[in-house]
Amino acid sequence: MERTPTGTPVGVDDPYAHAGRCDHLTGDGRCRFALERAGDSGGRRPPSSAEPRSASNRTQSGDSEGHSPSGSRPEADDSRPAAGDDPAFVAARRADDYDCVVAGDADWSDCPHYRSTTDGHECRRCGLDEVRIAHENARPLLEEHHLSYGSGDDDGDDPAHEITVALCRWCHAKVHAGWARIDDDVNPDAEAIAAREERRSKEQAELGFRTAAERDGRDER
Numbered sequence: 001m002e003r004t005p006t007g008t009p010v011g012v013d014d015p016y017a018h019a020g021r022c023d024h025l026t027g028d029g030r031c032r033f034a035l036e037r038a039g040d041s042g043g044r045r046p047p048s049s050a051e052p053r054s055a056s057n058r059t060q061s062g063d064s065e066g067h068s069p070s071g072s073r074p075e076a077d078d079s080r081p082a083a084g085d086d087p088a089f090v091a092a093r094r095a096d097d098y099d100c101v102v103a104g105d106a107d108w109s110d111c112p113h114y115r116s117t118t119d120g121h122e123c124r125r126c127g128l129d130e131v132r133i134a135h136e137n138a139r140p141l142l143e144e145h146h147l148s149y150g151s152g153d154d155d156g157d158d159p160a161h162e163i164t165v166a167l168c169r170w171c172h173a174k175v176h177a178g179w180a181r182i183d184d185d186v187n188p189d190a191e192a193i194a195a196r197e198e199r200r201s202k203e204q205a206e207l208g209f210r211t212a213a214e215r216d217g218r219d220e221r
Contacts, residue, residue, distance in 0.1 A: 001013055001181075002014075002015060002147065002148070004146065004149065004176070005149060008176040008177075008178070009175065009176065009178050010145070010146060010147050010148075010175065010176075010182075011125075011145075011147075011175035011180060011181045011182040012147055012181065012182050012183070015147035015148040015163045016107070016108060016109055016163070018124070018147055018163070018165060018182055018183075019108060019116045019147070019163045020116045020118075021116065022100070022102070022108060022111070022114050022115065022116055023115045023116060023117055024100075024113060024114075024115065025100050029099060029100055030097070030098040030099055030100060031093050031098050031099070031100045031101075033089075033113045034089060034090045034093035034094070034098050035093075035098050037090050038090060038094065038098075089112070089113070102114065109161070112160050112161075113160050114160065114161050115150065115159065115160060115161065115162045115163075116162075116163050116164070117144070117162060117163075117164045118144055118145075118164045118165050118166045120142070120165065120166030121142070121166070122142070122166065123142060123166060123167050123168040123171055123188070124145075124165040124166055124167055124182055125167055125168075125171040125175070125180070125181075125182055125183075125184055125186065126168060126170075126171050126184075126186050126187060126188045126189070126192070127187075127188065128141060128142070128168040128170075128171075128188040128192050128193070128196060129141075129196070130142045130166075131196055131199040131200055131203060132199075133199055133202055133203060133206070134206070136202075138199075139169070140169075141168055141169065141192070141195060141196060141199070142166045142167065142168055142169070143166070143167055143168070143169050143172050144164045144165075144166065145164060145165055145166070145167040145172050145175065146162070146163070146164050147163040147164065147165060147182070148161055148162060148163040149162060150162030150163070165182065167182075168188065168192050170188070170189045170191065170192045171186075
């Protein structure tokens with residue numbers, strides 16, 4: 001099982017099996033990372049003889065969220081250069097009109113800039129949904145859980161291959177304790193359900209209309 005830098009388990013054997021759409025991918029399937037760095041390469045495309053990506057480095061699992069769309073793994077196009085450095089990566093994407101090559105014909109793990117961080121609204125393990133009360137600083141029911149911590153690029157400000165999912169804080173604690181996995185088929189803890197329902201009650205109470213007099217405890221007569 002994969003582990004955090006401090007040695008605690010993250011709850012999966014293969015982070016890419018639970019990874020989603022790349023954060024850099026635009027709605028029309030183009031690479032935002034390359035678009036934002038379009039001036040870095042000076043318009044030079046690397047030679048087509050650059051070493052192709054190694055199929056041996058690819059993971060053997062797919063999911064329904066875009067990690068490996070067809071479940072199969074076509075061979076990478078050898079005419080495309082490896083995406084190991086930014087100028088080469090940007091130049092190759094420019095030549096392809098900034099289409100995301102990885103999304104089209106290979107695994108996310110082939111791209112050095114792949115990153116998938118969560119915006120989930122329910123726990124990936126037990127399905128508990130988040131309830132947030134406006135203007136309340138209570139601890140969230142859901143927390144961001146790292147499956148892969150990634151590594152920074154040359155500038156140290158863009159962690160590559162960082163993968164996170166949403167977990168409720170009860171499942172989060174169990175996973176790091178080492179006796180739970182992300183893909184367990186479980187229901188939310190009773191304590192988690194109670195916390196959620198308490199917030200829902202507060203939410204409903206805030207939606208109800210009360211006059212100023214009622215809020216102040218005064219009689220309107």
